[in-house]
Amino acid sequence: MARTDIARRVYNHTWKLDPIVRSLLDTDFYKLLMLQMIWGMYPKVDATFSLINRTTSVRLADEIDEGELREQLDHARTLRFSKKEMIWLGGNNFYGRKQIFEPEFLAWLENFRLPEYELSRRDGQYELSFSGPWMYTTLWEIPALAIINELRSRAALKAFGPFALDVLYARAKAKMWAKTERLKQLPEIRISDFGTRRRHSFLWQRWCVEALKEGIGGAFTGTSNVLLAMDTDLEALGTNAHELPMVLAALANSEAELRQAPYKVLQDWQRYYGGNLLIVLPDAFGTAAFLRDAPDWVADWTGFRPDSAPPVEGGERIISWWRDKGRDPRQKLLIFSDGLDVDTIIETYRHFEGKVRMSFGWGTNLTNDFEDCAPISTDRLNAISLVCKVTDANGRPAVKLSDNPAKATGDTKEIARYLRIFGEEARVRQLVKV
Amino acid sequence: MARTDIARRVYNHTWKLDPIVRSLLDTDFYKLLMLQMIWGMYPKVDATFSLINRTTSVRLADEIDEGELREQLDHARTLRFSKKEMIWLGGNNFYGRKQIFEPEFLAWLENFRLPEYELSRRDGQYELSFSGPWMYTTLWEIPALAIINELRSRAALKAFGPFALDVLYARAKAKMWAKTERLKQLPEIRISDFGTRRRHSFLWQRWCVEALKEGIGGAFTGTSNVLLAMDTDLEALGTNAHELPMVLAALANSEAELRQAPYKVLQDWQRYYGGNLLIVLPDAFGTAAFLRDAPDWVADWTGFRPDSAPPVEGGERIISWWRDKGRDPRQKLLIFSDGLDVDTIIETYRHFEGKVRMSFGWGTNLTNDFEDCAPISTDRLNAISLVCKVTDANGRPAVKLSDNPAKATGDTKEIARYLRIFGEEARVRQLVKV
Numbered sequence: 001m002a003r004t005d006i007a008r009r010v011y012n013h014t015w016k017l018d019p020i021v022r023s024l025l026d027t028d029f030y031k032l033l034m035l036q037m038i039w040g041m042y043p044k045v046d047a048t049f050s051l052i053n054r055t056t057s058v059r060l061a062d063e064i065d066e067g068e069l070r071e072q073l074d075h076a077r078t079l080r081f082s083k084k085e086m087i088w089l090g091g092n093n094f095y096g097r098k099q100i101f102e103p104e105f106l107a108w109l110e111n112f113r114l115p116e117y118e119l120s121r122r123d124g125q126y127e128l129s130f131s132g133p134w135m136y137t138t139l140w141e142i143p144a145l146a147i148i149n150e151l152r153s154r155a156a157l158k159a160f161g162p163f164a165l166d167v168l169y170a171r172a173k174a175k176m177w178a179k180t181e182r183l184k185q186l187p188e189i190r191i192s193d194f195g196t197r198r199r200h201s202f203l204w205q206r207w208c209v210e211a212l213k214e215g216i217g218g219a220f221t222g223t224s225n226v227l228l229a230m231d232t233d234l235e236a237l238g239t240n241a242h243e244l245p246m247v248l249a250a251l252a253n254s255e256a257e258l259r260q261a262p263y264k265v266l267q268d269w270q271r272y273y274g275g276n277l278l279i280v281l282p283d284a285f286g287t288a289a290f291l292r293d294a295p296d297w298v299a300d301w302t303g304f305r306p307d308s309a310p311p312v313e314g315g316e317r318i319i320s321w322w323r324d325k326g327r328d329p330r331q332k333l334l335i336f337s338d339g340l341d342v343d344t345i346i347e348t349y350r351h352f353e354g355k356v357r358m359s360f361g362w363g364t365n366l367t368n369d370f371e372d373c374a375p376i377s378t379d380r381l382n383a384i385s386l387v388c389k390v391t392d393a394n395g396r397p398a399v400k401l402s403d404n405p406a407k408a409t410g411d412t413k414e415i416a417r418y419l420r421i422f423g424e425e426a427r428v429r430q431l432v433k434v
Numbered sequence: 435m436a437r438t439d440i441a442r443r444v445y446n447h448t449w450k451l452d453p454i455v456r457s458l459l460d461t462d463f464y465k466l467l468m469l470q471m472i473w474g475m476y477p478k479v480d481a482t483f484s485l486i487n488r489t490t491s492v493r494l495a496d497e498i499d500e501g502e503l504r505e506q507l508d509h510a511r512t513l514r515f516s517k518k519e520m521i522w523l524g525g526n527n528f529y530g531r532k533q534i535f536e537p538e539f540l541a542w543l544e545n546f547r548l549p550e551y552e553l554s555r556r557d558g559q560y561e562l563s564f565s566g567p568w569m570y571t572t573l574w575e576i577p578a579l580a581i582i583n584e585l586r587s588r589a590a591l592k593a594f595g596p597f598a599l600d601v602l603y604a605r606a607k608a609k610m611w612a613k614t615e616r617l618k619q620l621p622e623i624r625i626s627d628f629g630t631r632r633r634h635s636f637l638w639q640r641w642c643v644e645a646l647k648e649g650i651g652g653a654f655t656g657t658s659n660v661l662l663a664m665d666t667d668l669e670a671l672g673t674n675a676h677e678l679p680m681v682l683a684a685l686a687n688s689e690a691e692l693r694q695a696p697y698k699v700l701q702d703w704q705r706y707y708g709g710n711l712l713i714v715l716p717d718a719f720g721t722a723a724f725l726r727d728a729p730d731w732v733a734d735w736t737g738f739r740p741d742s743a744p745p746v747e748g749g750e751r752i753i754s755w756w757r758d759k760g761r762d763p764r765q766k767l768l769i770f771s772d773g774l775d776v777d778t779i780i781e782t783y784r785h786f787e788g789k790v791r792m793s794f795g796w797g798t799n800l801t802n803d804f805e806d807c808a809p810i811s812t813d814r815l816n817a818i819s820l821v822c823k824v825t826d827a828n829g830r831p832a833v834k835l836s837d838n839p840a841k842a843t844g845d846t847k848e849i850a851r852y853l854r855i856f857g858e859e860a861r862v863r864q865l866v867k868v
Contacts, residue, residue, distance in 0.1 A: 005439040163648040167611045173604035177809060214597040215809075375611060375649075 020143075020150045020202065021076045024112065025085050025227040027142040028196055029094070030238030032226065036105045037244075037272050039135045047134035047247055047398075049141055050391040051126060051148070052409060054432055055384035059124030063380060064151045069126070070119065072147045077114045086110055088230050095235075095276050114140055134247065134393070141243075141388040145197040148386060149368065153200045156380035164375045169204075171373040176208055176366075179342045180215025189349055190359040191216065192237045193223035194337055195367030198383055198434065205367045209234070212366075221359065237361075239277050239305065239335075240269060242400050243390045245284040249418075250393040258421055262290055266298060278302040279335060285401045285418055287314060288425035291321045299325035303333030303357070309403040310428065311336050311348040317426070319356055329356040337361035339434050341369070364434035383434045406432045454577075454584045454636065455510045458546065459519050459661040461576040462630055463528070464672030466660065470539045471678075471706050473569045481568035481681055481832075483575055484825040485560060485582070486843060488866055489818035493558030497814060498585045503560070504553065506581045511548045520544055522664050529669075529710050548574055568681065568827070575677075575822040579631035582820060583802065587634045590814035598809045603638075605807040610642055610800075613776045614649025623783050624793040625650065626671045627657035628771055629801030632817055632868065639801045643668070646800075655793065671795075673711050673739065673769075674703060676834050677824045679718040683852075684827040692855055696724055700732060712736045713769060719835045719852055721748065722859035725755045733759035737767030737791070743837040744862065745770050745782040751860070753790055763790040771795035773868055775803070798868035817868045840866045 038045070053060055081089070086106060094100045101109075115136040120127045126148070130140040157165065183189060193212065199205040209228050212220040222235030229236035244265045252258035262284060270278060278301040282290040287309055299322060306314035315336070319329045334356050336348055345360050352358055368383040389409045390398045399410030399418050406429055408415055472479070487494055515523070520540060528534045535543075549570040554561045560582070564574040591599065617623060627646065633639040643662050646654040656669030663670035678699045686692035696718060704712060712735040716724040721743055733756060740748035749770070753763045768790050770782055779794050786792055802817040823843045824832045833844030833852050840863055842849055 005442065008439065161648075163644060167607060167645075170604040170607035171611070173601060174608040177601045177605070181809075210597060211601075214595075375615075 017071055017075055019075045020072050020147045021079070022202075023085065023227050024079045024081050024114075024139070025089075025230060026146070026196070026202065027139065027226060028194075028224040028238050029226050029229070029236040030224065030240055031139055031142060032089075032101070033238065033273065033277070034240055034244060035109075035135060035138060036101055037268060038138060039105055039108060040102075040272070041268055042247070043133070043135055045134045045247065045251065046132060046394050047137050047243070047390050048129055048131040048392045049137050049144075049388050050130075051128040051144065052387050052389055053125055053384065054387065054406075056125075058384050060148065060152065060386075061121045061124050061126050063155050064126070064148065065155070066119070066121065066126075068151055069147070072151065073117055073119070073144070076143045076147065077116075080111070080113060081109060085230070092230075092236075095273075097275070100273070112136075112139070114143070117144075128388075129391070134390075138243065138390075142197050144388050145386055146199060146202070149198055149383075150201045152384075153381065156378055159378075160374075160376060167375045168370070168373050171375075172204070172370055173207070173211075175369065175373060176211050177215065180211055182342050182346065183216050183219065186346065186349060187219060188353075189216075189219050189345070190221050191219060191345070192221045192235075192359065192361050193225065193228075193366060194238070194361035194363040196223075196225045197388075198364040198386070199367035200370060200381070200383075206232075208367050224361070239273075239279040240265075240281055242281065242284045242307075244269070245281075246390050246398045246400055247393040249285070250390075250396045250398040255421060258418075259293060263293075263295060263298065266301070276302055276333070279333070280304045281307060282318070283308045283314075283401075283403045285399075285422040286425065286427055287317060287403050288427075289422035291317070292423075292425070294321075296325060299327050303335060305335040305337060305361075306403075307338045308407050309338075309426075310430065311338070311340075311344060312351050313428070314403065315348070315352055315356070319352075330354075331357075333357040333359060335359045335361055337363065339364070339432070341365035368434075385432050385434055401427070403427055404432065405429045451505055451509055453509045454506050454581045455513070456636075457519065457661050458513045458515050458548075458573070459523075459664060460580070460630070460636065461573060461660060462628075462658040462672050463660050463663070463670040464658065464674055465573055465576060466523075466535070467672065467707065467711070468674055468678060469543075469569060469572055470535055471702060472572060473539055473542060474536075474706070475702055476681070477567070477569055479568045479681065479685065479828055480566060481571050481677070481824050481827045482563055482565040483571050483578075483822050484564075485562040485578065486821050486823055487559055487818065488821065488840075490559075492818050494582065494586065494820075495555045495558050495560050497589050498560070498582065499589070500553070500555065500560075502585055503581070506585065507551055507553070507578070510577045510581065511550075514545070514547060515543060519664070526664075526670075529707075531709070534707075546570075546573070548577070551578075562822075563825070572677065572824075576631050578822050579820055580633060580636070583632055583817075584635045586818075587815065590812055593812075594808075594810060601809045602804070602807050605809075606638070606804055607641070607645075609803065609807060610645050611649065614645055616776050616780065617650050617653065620780065620783060621653060622787075623650075623653050623779070624655050625653055625779070626655045626669075626793065626795050627659065627662075627800060628672070628795035628797040630659045631822075632798040632820070633801035634804060634815070634817075640666075642801050658795070673707075673713040674699075674715055676715065676718045676741075678703070679715075680824050680832045680834055681827040683719070684824075684830045684832040689855055692852075693727065697727075697729060697732065700735070710736055710767070713767070714738045715741060716752070717742045717748075717835075717837045719833075719856040720859065720861055721751060721837050722861075723856040725751070726857075726859070728755075730759060733761050737769060739769040739771060739795075740837075741772045742841050743772075743860075744864065745772070745774075745778060746785050747862070748837065749782070749786055749790070764788075765791075767791040767793060769793045769795055771797065773798070773866070775799035802868075819866050819868050835861070837861055838866065839863045 115132045118129050130137040222237040224238040226236050245262045249261040304318045322329045364383045370381040397411045397414045399414045549566045552563050564571040656671040658672045679696045683695040738752045756763045774796050798817045804815040831845045831848045833848045
């Protein structure tokens with residue numbers, strides 16, 4: 001007998017939308033950690049997040065249909081945390097700690113929904129932004145990026161027949177598996193998935209996470225994706241992001257307050273979190289400036305996440321700062337997370353082996369590497385450098401300088417003012433591929 | 435809602451057998467062409483076919499469960515040609531000819547079933563043979579080989595988890611697709627699938643056939659597998675096999691008759707078939723002997739299928755024979771089919787380009803090449819050199835000499851007698867990998 005599931009077939013062919021984001025947990029764990037702090041300390045602050053496509057050669061508004069984009073964003077706005085998800089957030093251990101989320105915060109989260117968005121087109125790009133209370137707009141970052149990246153993949157694949165799709169994914173799987181085999185040679189390495197925002201698709205991210213779990217075993221420490229962590233019994237990982245110092249800097253009422261903003265963030269953070277969550281993200285306004293002006297207690301934190309300097313150079317600078325502060329780097333942790341792939345991971349690992357504890361947050365090149373996989377030639381499957389950044393706070397422009405001028409965001413005049421205050425020391429321009 | 439098809443799931447988990455051969459059409463087309471001739475001219479001849487594993491290092495009886503083997507063989511014996519299959523055999527054009535099968539033959543075929551088998555174990559190998567009227571036993575060759583090869587794959591894969599299986603097939607697909615991309619560089623090439631008997635599995639053969647169809651388009655001329663030809667609207671291809679001269683030689687009552695057997699076969703054949711089906715298989719008792727003693731009319735046939743000599747050497751010998759007979763090789767066809775892979779195909783194609791028409795019957799390395807694909811190290815997925823040969827006819831031993839002494843089959847004393855009669859000219863020992 002023919003064994004077609006007719007109901008399923010009809011459903012697949014007639015449902016109105018194939019949602020990209022199906023759960024509010026389909027986001028990065030650090031967004032929830034930051035959200036609890038924002039909810040607790042900055043409930044009155046407004047913040048606008050805006051889409052920025054740094055790969056300007058890719059005209060997103062030409063590749064992605066506006067109607068489909070609106071449908072996906074609208075669908076994300078219908079989502080609520082389900083009962084199962086709320087119970088898991090409240091009952092699971094994160095970073096070895098019970099009840100990392102306060103009951104009052106969870107009670108508020110239960111009614112959370114994503115706020116409105118503004119979408120328009122300009123010069124072949126989408127202008128997409130989210131305005132309103134920071135504690136609402138912040139959660140748009142990851143689903144907005146995931147939606148646009150997956151819509152772009154889907155658009156590219158519309159020209160592919162079933163066979164070409166089969167070959168594409170077979171090659172991508174073979175390629176990904178070859179990466180796990182190389183990484184397996186370094187059993188002491190520690191790698192986690194940071195690829196939600198840039199993923200080719202949700203299903204592909206899930207496959208890559210399963211590949212790491214199967215391929216490198218205990219060397220795979222977890223995923224930043226909360227939904228995948230819940231569904232596959234992995235650790236949910238992540239600490240904090242640039243939006244914290246960026247907003248606090250924008251809110252500063254004096255030059256002195258602005259200089260202190262990067263450290264104020266850390267003080268806020270440690271009111272909520274401890275242990276392995278005490279990770280400094282030093283590059284919002286340049287790592288050199290951050291280290292130069294940092295109070296001694298910053299050296300007590302567990303580790304740093306250098307996110308825009310070249311990994312060896314950036315890591316060495318932090319290690320030498322720890323030594324200056326009388327700390328033993330071998331007790332400290334460096335989390336690398338900027339544009340990694342197997343080569344850079346292995347090279348960085350070998351360089352720092354024995355000198356410092358390390359962890360690698362592998363993003364775009366984990367979940368969106370389809371180079372040389374398509375049997376039909378296309379550049380529309382190449383990952384792009386798409387971000388969703390806080391652009392103002394309470395009406396004041398927000399700025400990120402970064403260690404790499406190519407990753408700076410914000411108003412030109414404001415960038416110049418920040419550069420005057422923090423200095424330009426040790427910033428190195430690097431090509432931003434992803 | 436969860437969308438599991440419960441009925442399907444239950445069926446998949448509880449059916450008693452996953453049959454390897456599900457249709458009597460799941461065989462090589464030439465078996466049916468030969469069968470019509472055997473049925474028409476040799477209905478009283480008995481012939482025994484026997485399994486021969488030339489890869490003696492692989493102990494089949496240790497790798498494959500005897501109960502499972504019997505179940506699969508028994509299941510094949512339950513098969514009949516279905517109405518749809520009979521209508522297709524009668525109504526389809528083969529080699530551009532309508533009604534290649536006579537109505538009387540088809541009427542007989544409608545009631546065909548595979549005869550009994552004998553199975554025992556010896557020294558880690560299976561002794562499997564089929565005795566009885568030639569017109570019944572001949573159809574066991576392909577399903578018997580396909581069953582054993584697929585049972586061996588299944589046994590090897592029992593140790594694989596779902597992820598390892600996923601990676602295995604992803605890599606095999608990527609590998610196969612890379613082959614099609616190399617072959618696509620030669621748009622004038624002509625390739626067909628001859629891989630049924632040696633296939634990893636039925637589903638994998640189907641995928642490889644689809645890959646060739648999609649990947650090299652018109653350069654893919656068809657498949658020897660009748661079921662796949664019917665189901666995928668491809669040409670069913672194939673002409674004749676060694677069993678014809680082997681049986682006729684065994685039946686010969688004198689040395690003179692024995693010498694004439696290879697040509698008697700051709701005379702029989704052309705009573706039934708013409709055009710592109712007039713392909714000489716010259717190597718049963720050595721190609722040099724065949725050409726030396728061949729009557730002039732053999733040069734009128736469309737082409738030759740050199741099947742055991744090295745392709746360039748074997749092809750050149752035939753071309754020079756055509757020239758001696760005053761024929762233009764550019765009007766003639768050579769079909770290569772012995773142990774081909776992309777390298778040998780391309781090398782042979784380049785050598786003969788412009789000198790002769792060519793076609794490549796690609797077998798084992800098309801449908802059973804899993805080298806370097808398994809994420810778990812195993813040699814149990816490597817294809818083996820397994821054949822099912824006619825071993826006696828009407829109680830007399832059958833012999834094949836071949837151009838490669840490593841491919842000779844039959845009783846040692848009989849081989850010696852045949853060598854005295856046909857000579858050993860130009861036989862070259864080559865390693866038989868598959």
